[in-house]
Amino acid sequence: MPVASPAAVKAVPPPSGRKVPCEKCPLRDIHALREFSAKELEFVSEFKSGELNVAAGTNILLQGTNSAHLYTILSGWSFRYKMLPDGRRQILNYALPSDFLGLQGSVNDEMQHSVEALTDMTLCVFPREKLWQLYRDYPTLAFDLTWLAAREEQILDEHLLSVGRRTAMERLAYLLLVVFQRAEEVGLTRGNALQLPFTQQHVADTLGMSLVHTNKTLRRLAATKTFRWKDRRFEIIDREGLARIASYEAPKVKARRPFI
Amino acid sequence: MPVASPAAVKAVPPPSGRKVPCEKCPLRDIHALREFSAKELEFVSEFKSGELNVAAGTNILLQGTNSAHLYTILSGWSFRYKMLPDGRRQILNYALPSDFLGLQGSVNDEMQHSVEALTDMTLCVFPREKLWQLYRDYPTLAFDLTWLAAREEQILDEHLLSVGRRTAMERLAYLLLVVFQRAEEVGLTRGNALQLPFTQQHVADTLGMSLVHTNKTLRRLAATKTFRWKDRRFEIIDREGLARIASYEAPKVKARRPFI
């Protein structure tokens, strides 16, 4: 039975009162994100209740609990995952700077998934109870949230296609490609290189494969020389080649993506 | 290679001008759905551009195209799916009455998935260009859309866990259970029985398995006598038993679900 390494559950620390003013939000430098109007900026500043620094390995959200907070990632990597009672783990998606966490908590009493920090992170914290105010007074921001939810859905669709119907090679090629592209979008790459914070066990749990098989497949895929991955440093060499192996075509995005 | 039966692509007919007034919307009888205020009802009536009757097998939305319309299902079953260039098909989710289709088209230029009617259906049609008006003037409805998107995400999460980490038996038990529960929610069941409009090929493409293996697993699962399924008639006998086999726990929903 494929059982993931038992994740040590670290609880989240309380949010610090510290509030970097939103005008100086580091996310505003990211070109792929839309800009806020002065009025929006003012509201978001007010909406924000503080910042949170969490260490790698911390569980930001935990399956079976409820969270009074919503988060926007300011820096660092994390992943959403679910676990079965016997410890089998499925990683659902990775979350990078500008991604939004916790919206599902508005539908269910209890979170149906967990989120764990892959690296040290900084999070922007919003109280869930003010969410309604956002919908009432800031339709542009409300639309942004829907946009983000629909985008998450679209990523999950593609991921499900991978796990359900792509071969191990295809899956792996697809994952590496997509992760690189998403990191690139938010400025985490330097040229064709990227610091990849996850292990082969993470990859295995993302693609629904065993660790051993992931390793073997990774070796076979590396032989195509479409990328290099050694000691956390990932370098993409032949993007089109990877896409071809994955039989994946990147969707065209309609507009610059929003962030809250 | 597991290739789905080649789906004949039938185009959607143009929406009929016919508009059943929203006060008489058949969905309003469903207890699980929230009620609309008079003002909301008035707007939705205006938002609605017509109705659409489609035959089983019709593609309501098509991967790679863009759709000017959004749909709420008034009656009938359909499924969202993606296909790889060589014909491998992954069914992402089923859509039942009160479910909303097409929101992803607001994020991407082109649809990244298709939707096919499983049975004859009636759809309520909305023009996408009026969506912004809804966000601007009807925050409660905007919130409903977000709620629906978050719910879809939650279903996909669980589905991904299934395909990635559950065994064939568990997957199958999970699917049958969840489909029954969703049908029950919108009043499509009679006691413990349900008209199931899909074939074993659909099940296979949903769970990421081959047709043959689906059939064998279905036989083994049927031997547990937790359900009966013959000639489109599905009867659930031991719900808790199925849930135990699937190691699945149904999430608690926070509020009565909305529909547009």
Next chain:
DNA sequence: CGACTTGTTGATGTACATCAAGGTACGTGG
């Protein structure tokens, strides 16, 4: 005209050989 036969098709059920993926074990190197 209706009843019966025949052929076709789609869905299901099963056998068997093959193969991709899993599990265990035991390396290495940092």
Next chain:
DNA sequence: CCACGTACCTTGATGTACATCAACAAGTCG
């Protein structure tokens, strides 16, 4: 100690082939 790499054996899943059965259409005969 943990992440990675690899060998070896096992098993779960696939692909192909073929059989059954019901639904349906077309054609034939009394």
